[in-house]
Amino acid sequence: MLRLAGWFLLGVFGCTVLGCGRHDPGRISLQADAEPPEKLSDYGLFQGNGSTQEPAKGVVPYDIRTPLFSDYATKYRFVWMPTGTKAQYHEAEVFDFPVGTIFVKTFAYPHDLTDMSKGQRLIETRLLIHRPTGWIGLPYIWNDAQNEAVLKIVGGTTEVSWIHTDGLERTLSYIVPNVNQCLGCHENRKVMRPIGPKARNLNKDFAYGAGTENQLAHWTRIGDLEGAPAAEQAPQLAVWNDPATGTLDQRARAWLESNCAHCHNPNGPARTSGLDLLSSQSAPYKVGIWKTPIAAGRGGGGRSYDVVPGMPEASILMYRIESTEPGVMMPELSRRLVDREGVALVREWIASMHDSRAQTKNP
DSSP states (O other): OOOTTTTEEEOSSSOOBBBTTTTSSSOEEETTTTTSBBBBBGGGOBTTSTOOOOOOOOEOOOOOOOSSOOOOEEEEEEEEEETTTTTTOSSSSOOOOTOEEEEEEEEEEETTTGGGGOOOOEEEEEEEEETTEEEEEEEEEEOTTTSSSEOOOTTEOOOOOEOOTTSSSEOOOOOOOEETTTTHHHHHHTTEEEESSHHHHHOOOEEEOOOOOOHHHHHOOOOOOOOOOGGGOOOOOOOTTTTGGSSSHHHHHHHHHHHHTSSSSSSTGGGGOHHHHHOOOOOHHHTTTTTTSSSSSSGTTOOOOOOOOOOOGGGGHHHHHTOOOTSSSSSSSSSSSOOHHHHHHHHHHTTOOOOOOGGOOOO
């Protein structure tokens, strides 16, 4: 009997902590007090040592329509659920995932964004595991040989460099968050939960090995999701940098949801701010238009309102997403750099607004 990653692994030979495949008989039972393994490879999430990020059988790759900006890192996302279990569809909220679910997100930097054939460097893989006592986040940092990632509860800092899309080299002290910091973004109703796997984020095509298929349809077809409607009947977030997917307002709101609303929503850790940056929020004041801050302090930059229609330079929202100063910048944890392209989109969005102060006062 092998004790690994919050599980007891029973009677398995030549298999990993995930067992022998998604549709094999269940061989794993949860053990709430077990310690996670030191090595990422012990989970068996990837083929080989994981350097190619090819998922093992039963581990499903996925993507979201508008991702959180993370200092220009490339991200690879996967999910695994225990045999015989399914996620339950929800139209607006994160799906309900069964105990035992493991979300996997790897952060990597291509050596040259103008020539992806030059390869990449894997930096970290974060696991979000649904244990019987709730969700837990675990950071694994990849070694220099790129053949293993090791658990680092306290996080860490890694120096990275790459050639950006403009052909210039960029460098960064990349910060891997510690276990406690995971809750800073993943808190919802005062408990840790996933953020991204919602219908509006997942409703897109994905190029699987066997062909391209809508993700909601794929998850339903392979038995990982229950209750989902046809893709055309499910909600869909705009792609922030693709004008074909939505208006300027829809794309800017999509960027704000993905980069800010994990905290700024009625159930998030920044709920006391009064801001609700979910794309579904229709009240202008709640989105920040002519809204005075509750306690911005120096984060307000001497500005009086979160969003001033037609005046990005007078808007606190603009000041904070353009900053890299600790205590000022938003979001606080996921970045060290400014998302130049995303910030330009939000600036254009605010500049396009008409002054409608009489219609947007606090109800």
